[in-house]
Amino acid sequence: MSFRGKSAITHHDFDWVARNHMNKREARPPAELAGLSLAVGTAIVAGLRTLVHTDTPRLALKWPNDVLLDGAKLAGSLIETVRSTRTSSTVVIGIGLNLDGEAALAAQLDARANPPAALARVLPAVAMTDVLAHVLNALATMLELFEKHGLASFLQAWDADHAYTGKEVLILENGHEILHGVATGIDSYGRLLIDTGNGIQALASGDVSLRAYIL
Numbered sequence: 496m497s498f499r500g501k502s503a504i505t506h507h508d509f510d511w512v513a514r515n516h517m518n519k520r521e522a523r524p525p526a527e528l529a530g531l532s533l534a535v536g537t538a539i540v541a542g543l544r545t546l547v548h549t550d551t552p553r554l555a556l557k558w559p560n561d562v563l564l565d566g567a568k569l570a571g572s573l574i575e576t577v578r579s580t581r582t583s584s585t586v587v588i589g590i591g592l593n594l595d596g597e598a599a600l601a602a603q604l605d606a607r608a609n610p611p612a613a614l615a616r617v618l619p620a621v622a623m624t625d626v627l628a629h630v631l632n633a634l635a636t637m638l639e640l641f642e643k644h645g646l647a648s649f650l651q652a653w654d655a656d657h658a659y660t661g662k663e664v665l666i667l668e669n670g671h672e673i674l675h676g677v678a679t680g681i682d683s684y685g686r687l688l689i690d691t692g693n694g695i696q697a698l699a700s701g702d703v704s705l706r707a708y709i710l
């Protein structure tokens with residue numbers, strides 16, 4: 496496991512664990528892995544909720560790969576395909592999670608950046624091993640379902656936990672607004688669906704980012 500920290504920041508990357516215990520061979524070719532990163536987000540939230548006994552809405556998702564606590568970024572995930580054939584793929588799931596040092600982390604970010612959150616906000620004495628156990632258990636369950644059914648098994652849960660479902664949002668590319676509308680959910684490929692008033696547009700992740708629309 497790699498540990499990265501600055502000042503009083505405790506930010507844990509679970510890449511080592513993912514490589515050793517969650518280096519998962521999916522019985523799906525790369526073209527059918529669309530949406531896996533979103534399913535990972537639902538698993539992180541599910542795992543944390545078994546550990547954090549707090550109001551359900553405090554933990555939420557932000558398309559495509561962020562986990563929020565009280566609207567601020569708590570965690571994120573990254574998926575790397577290390578091997579693929581026509582019938583299966585091997586992927587590595589990396590997760591970064593802020594355990595504490597929230598104020599120090601905020602001080603290092605640009606004022607325009609999304610604010611950070613740390614798990615210590617709701618669990619002041621949290622043990623990294625406990626977080627790891629809960630999140631890994633949820634990931635294992637998620638991967639078994641994803642292997643059989645793909646993202647379809649997680650669409651309802653993802654929509655329910657997305658912080659921006661039913662809200663007006665801006666879509667930015669390189670800092671410039673390219674789309675404005677209401678986030679209505681995701682499709683079976685994990686694309687964000689935006690109702691622009693003139694129809695529904697589906698956005699893939701890529702280089703775009705999501706922001707709340709503020710008058």
